[in-house]
Amino acid sequence: MVSELTQFENGFRMSVNALDVENVSVSHNGALAINKISFSVQEGDLLGIVGPNGAGKTTLFRAILGLQTYQGKIKLFGYEGHQYTTLLSMIGYVPQKVNFEPNFPATVYDVVAMGILSKKKLMKGVALIQNHGCCWNRIFSTSSKDYEKIEEALKIVGLESFKDRRISELSGGEQQRAFIAKSLVKEPLLMILDEPVTGVDMDVQNKFYSVLRKINKENKITIVWSSHDLTAISDLATRVACMNRELFFHGEKEEFFANKDMLKTYSESAMQLHMHKHDM
């Protein structure tokens, strides 16, 4: 089934953001983890979020994913409440590390298969976004067989030959690619990647980045991605957000990288946090 443009307003496609974060604050035991953060992500964007450790990036992601209570408003394709929850299952999420039992007897194929959404859920989500005329350029394969979706996702991340190996036998970088494939099989409206290649070598990182570029450009998936790798952000991201409990910057990446003060602020806050951690 092809999700075509279905709704127009004044002759143009209705403009609905993939994600709207409005004045979102989260506190842990009275201390503010993030403070009044607001930004939007447009369809097709690859938003790179930068900030030092402890800046609240993971907390922000957990709030978006419904895993964390927060104050403020978060909208997914213009929806809140019950419809937001429906669309939540169409978000692909890859955390820094998936904490699974090391001897879990699941092959890579088994793990990717976990990501498949039931046809009912997929149809419900697609119907909701079509109401807003979103994802006009996406094709949702609601009629594909599950194994076809799994094989396709494994191909995208380059793990076809690993499908019968246990997930625990893979290296950290390969595991993260498998988890991206698990997110891809659900045909996500949005992917959230939380420092997905922290602690893996450069070669694996580069392979990972090429997968990221591919799924954004070819599969037309909107991506929100946090990283400390400014070079990768500069290469891949279309827009950048910089935060340290508060949002310092949100805009075009060229503007961010041209702003020496912003880069200096980011480096200093990263260094201060680093020193503070060593002092403790």
Added chain:
Amino acid sequence: MNLDILSYGFMQRALLTGIVVSITCSMIGLFLVLKRYSLFGDALSHVAFGGIALGFFLNVYPIWTAFAVSVSTALGITKLRKSTKISGDAAIAVLLSSGFAMGVLLISASHGFTIDLFSFLFGSILLTSMQDALLIVAVSCGVIVTLIAIRKPLIHFTFDEEQAKVHGIPVEKLNYLFVALAAVTVIATMRLVGILLISALIVLPNITSIMMGKGFKKTMMISISLSVSAVIAGITISYYFNLAPAGTIVMLMVAMFVGTLIAKHVGMFSRTLHENNLSTVN
């Protein structure tokens, strides 16, 4: 081989209930082991002991009271864990001691042990009545069908609870259903190996099959095969050599576990658990 043992009604009932119960234990046990709830079955069986004692005390069919007490306690402790953040091992300790204490208290109040109560402690598969056999088979089949129906969300939930939640799986409801199924399985297993050996049936076939390095489906099938084989062999051996069936079944499972461990050590399977752990770290 002389198959005259199959001509006895008690043996037919023992084998039928044994096979069905071992399949149920293997299936639910794999999830319990992977969720690091291995001792949950043990704790529930001690609670079931309290339930059995309550049945004798009230002069009610003890299996019903065991069902009621075990399921309600399993759900209650899950709720308590969630609301008070009590750790899993502490919750199991509370279950173990309180369940057994309740049983001991009720036994003392009803002036001593009975042979029936003793049979629940150590198993009495060969003494299973038709009423018990029908109930056990019906309940076990119910658990098996439910597990098959919820297998996909349950596997996802067992692999990573947070990811399952994001995927839209109602993890809290699923968890309550899962612990209720585990409680029901424990009651169904009591007649086979007794309260004191139930956790062996839940844990041993599964940790043995996990060592063989296969995917989820194959691991579950291997676990079921090992468990069913041990039960059939155990009941048969105990009949011919006049041994306790529960102990024979569990010792056969221990032998399978040790044999697999040795086979793995000498390299009969592709990778070791240690290697798996190392590759996860790297």
